[in-house]
Each structure stands twice: as structure tokens, then as C-alpha cells.
Amino acid sequence: MSYIESQLLPGEAIKYRGHLHRIIFLPAFVFAVLAVLALVIAMQSGDWPLFYGVAVPAVIAYIWAQILHTTSEFAVTNKRVVFKVGWLRRRTVETMLSKVEAINVEQSVTGRLLGYGSIVITGTGGTAEPFRNIGKPFEFRRQVQAQVSATEESQRAAVRAIETAAVHPLREERDCPYCAERVLVRARVCKHCGREIEPLKT
Numbered sequence: 001m002s003y004i005e006s007q008l009l010p011g012e013a014i015k016y017r018g019h020l021h022r023i024i025f026l027p028a029f030v031f032a033v034l035a036v037l038a039l040v041i042a043m044q045s046g047d048w049p050l051f052y053g054v055a056v057p058a059v060i061a062y063i064w065a066q067i068l069h070t071t072s073e074f075a076v077t078n079k080r081v082v083f084k085v086g087w088l089r090r091r092t093v094e095t096m097l098s099k100v101e102a103i104n105v106e107q108s109v110t111g112r113l114l115g116y117g118s119i120v121i122t123g124t125g126g127t128a129e130p131f132r133n134i135g136k137p138f139e140f141r142r143q144v145q146a147q148v149s150a151t152e153e154s155q156r157a158a159v160r161a162i163e164t165a166a167v168h169p170l171r172e173e174r175d176c177p178y179c180a181e182r183v184l185v186r187a188r189v190c191k192h193c194g195r196e197i198e199p200l201k202t
């Protein structure tokens with residue numbers, strides 16, 4: 001089970017997941033290319049310390065990036081935005097959708113070309129540090145905004161329902177004694193089965 005799944009509140013569901021971009025493997029890639037060159041040189045000159053001096057960092061950089069990639073999670077749920085980066089030194093940010101004031105994407109030129117960027121969430125409590133190297137950052141932002149507006153819409157609908165009930169108390173319903181379908185308390189004829197019924201209010 002992922003970190004975010006283990007942290008879900010009752011009634012909370014994950015709507016979208018983001019990921020770190022493969023750019024975090026760049027140091028490992030660079031060292032690997034150098035290691036191949038060093039290997040060619042070593043086979044001709046016998047300079048093996050040079051090869052190990054590049055190959056060992058390549059392996060370490062790869063393992064580091066792999067751990068970072070698998071332990072970092074970014075998710076939008078129907079209640080919150082959750083970021084978690086790192087394994088031993090863990091950094092998490094959880095913001096309720098209702099507290100999200102702005103979500104900004106910062107992209108370098110390479111980020112724009114390769115499709116990664118930093119995401120900064122501004123909540124009512126202030127701006128958090130950016131989370132870097134996130135793949136498809138604009139899609140992540142779009143998903144957050146979609147959930148924020150869905151939350152606002154359901155809150156407005158709940159307010160409207162309360163207001164409607166206050167303005168139109170006679171829209172109350174009851175069960176039809178014959179067919180058990182819902183009818184208005186003032187109904188004289190059931191709209192479902194057509195039988196005459198005694199209105200509870202007039």
C-alpha cells in the first residue's frame with residue numbers, strides 16, 4: 001500500500017496521481033556514459049581505477065534516483081492535495097482542497113521541452129516550498145483545479161438545498177401509502193400510481 005493510500009480519510013478517494021519525471025535519472029545517465037568511455041580507455045590502457053571511479057558513482061546515482069522515484073508520491077483526492085517526497089528524509093505537504101488558493105507551475109526551458117516542472121501550492125497558511133521535477137506539471141495543476149471546483153460546486157449545491165428547504169417547507173415529501181413512492185405531503189393524487197391519497201398538509 002502506498003503512503004497516500006494509507007493516509008486516506010473516510011470517504012476520500014484518489015482522483016489523480018502525479019510522478020517524478022525521468023529527469024531525476026540524468027546524473028546516473030551522465031555517469032553511465034562516462035563509464036562506457038572509461039571502460040574503452042581502461043581496456044586499452046589498463047587504467048581500471050578511472051573506470052571504477054566513474055562506474056561506482058553511476059550505480060549510486062541510479063539507485064538514489066530509483067529510490068526517489070518509487071518513494072515519491074503526488075496525488076489529488078476528492079478532499080486534499082498530497083505531496084510526499086523522499087524516503088529517509090521525508091517531506092510531505094497536505095493541503096485541503098478548500099484551503100488551496102493557488103497552484104503555480106514553474107518551468108525551465110529544458111523542463112518545457114522534456115515535460116517536467118516545479119509545482120508550488122499556495123494555501124491559506126502561506127506558500128510552501130516548491131516540489132521539483134514533477135512530470136506533466138500542467139496536467140497535475142489542471143486536476144487540482146478540477147477537484148477544487150468540484151468541491152466548491154458540491155458545497156454550493158448543499159447550501160442551495162438548505163435554502164430551498166427553508167424557502168419551500170411545503171416541498172416536503174412522504175411515502176405514498178399505496179405504492180410507497182415519494183410524493184409531496186400536499187399531494188391529493190399520487191403521481192406514481194394515480195390513486196387518491198389524503199394530503200398530510202394543505
Ligand SMILES: [Zn+2]
Nearest residue numbers: 176179190193
Ligand atoms: Zn402511489
